[in-house]
Amino acid sequence: MSMLSVRGLTRRFGGLTAVDNVSFDVYEGTIHAIIGPNGAGKSTAFNLLTGFDTPDAGEVRFEGTRVTGLRPHRVTRLGIARTFQNTQLFDSMSVLENVLVGTHWHTKTGFLRAALHLPGVRAEERDSRELARHHLRLVSLEHLADVPARDLPHGQRRLLEIARALATRPRLLLLDEPAAGLNSAETGQLAGTLYRIRDMGVTIVIVEHDMGLVMDVSDEVMVLNEGAKIAEGPPRLIQKDPAVIEAYLGGDGGA
């Protein structure tokens, strides 16, 4: 059985069908890529999978549980984490604090316990910090733990968002263009990071324009064009698919 099952997913904005009757499955332990020209509906699809947007039709199930209709924090608590195409970091907070927020839902110190510094608060805080540092190490940002997030260059902001997402303890991780703004050396490192995350037991869905990276890391590729799925399969076959070549060469989108 698939880990994530998407059936007939549809989202319209006025006259535009941004996601058009899309169905696909993601299997546990794989890296699954979604590609397609700009405006193909990839980010909209991510929003529909994570509760940030509601589909007009269709259904998303994660490990058998219905995801559609849940609010975003509920989806996260089910075990689906995500990053954003436009990074959504907490700029005034330090790099470490950003990742600490990722531990929020599976820790329990509330206003009263914190105010009174009840027993257990200190231990939980120490454990959270240790966990957060562990995730920072995974994306090679530990040396910047105390730097304000706003001072990070673009590429490292994307890595920080990945670390923060991992701190929510996901079983499925959705990454929206993680290589955007990275130079080729950094993109190479990112591939290594993705493998390490997968080997930790986290399944990955990645939206990416960098074809080198996509062909390199993914087990399965789905191609969207103007909201509709036009192809899917292993990367070797997708590269030769006439419909895909047509979409990329004929369309006005850049990849």
Added chain:
Amino acid sequence: MGRRHPTRSRVMAHAGLVAGIVLLALPLVLGDLYLVRIFTLVGINLVMVTGLSLLFGYAGQISLGHAAFFGLGAYTSGFLTRLGWPWVAGLLAGVLVAAAGGLLLALPSLRLKGHYLAMATLGFGEIALFFFTEAESLTGGSDGLREIPAAAIGGFSFDTPTLKYALVWATAALVLLLAANVVRLRPGRALRAIHGSELGAQACGIDTVRIKTQVFVISAGLAGLAGVLYAHYIGFVSPSTFTLNLSLILVAMVALGGMGSLSGAVAGTVLLTLLPYADAIIPGLSRDTVAFLQDWESDIHGLVLILVMLFMPGGIAGLGRQLAVRLRRTSRTAEGGAS
């Protein structure tokens, strides 16, 4: 380097604490009752601004209606203690009524953003003011409630200016201590996260509506607590205290201090509360200057708010941080030069 950081900030915190205690003892040592009175007001405002700092300074949710919660606390406790309720019961009731008012307002309006939240809270403040003025059987109408008894615990009455001063500042210190714990731990990070990016916070599994509601209720409750302290300190409450003007001053105190900084909020509160009483602090200030400050008080607050937003968005806390960075840099260069 990672080790030196907390030690340094701990030294700073201790220095701040000592400075605070010395400052607080000063009016008592000098035996200057005028100073004692003014500083009691500072303490009351601190309780209120601490709550607003959590809501506005940390979570980024504006309230232009905090005077209403201050009033709810003051009237509730004033009314009940005049009926013979013990002060502690009046205090609890005052805080609860204010917090309930906060919940009532938070439930529908926290889904609103920016200007809409500002309008909703402003409207709530105006409705409360209307209620304070018109519900004469409860509030005494525009004449207000007179002869509110002084705070008392058991048989002990806080009925001298010095005792009132001590009670207010003990409360303010406690509230600040609890809030300082909150902001540096998990709930404080959630508040700042919501301010930084609501989408990011939701993606971290934070129920943003729930946390915003909680902090709104806490903030309203603290304003209610300040209202209780105020009612039993002055002994008299009337609607003219709980106006939009007060709500705006509170926002100005948080903004002047710096968003997301409790110590900044304290500084902003002390400065803006003392402003109209500058003559008591700065000896030799001319009568005309004082009269000018008092006449133009609310305009000065408005101006401060605009200037802070335009020229020092980090507020006093931001200036402090910049200064600290610069000092560290200079000392590092000096060390480098010496070795």
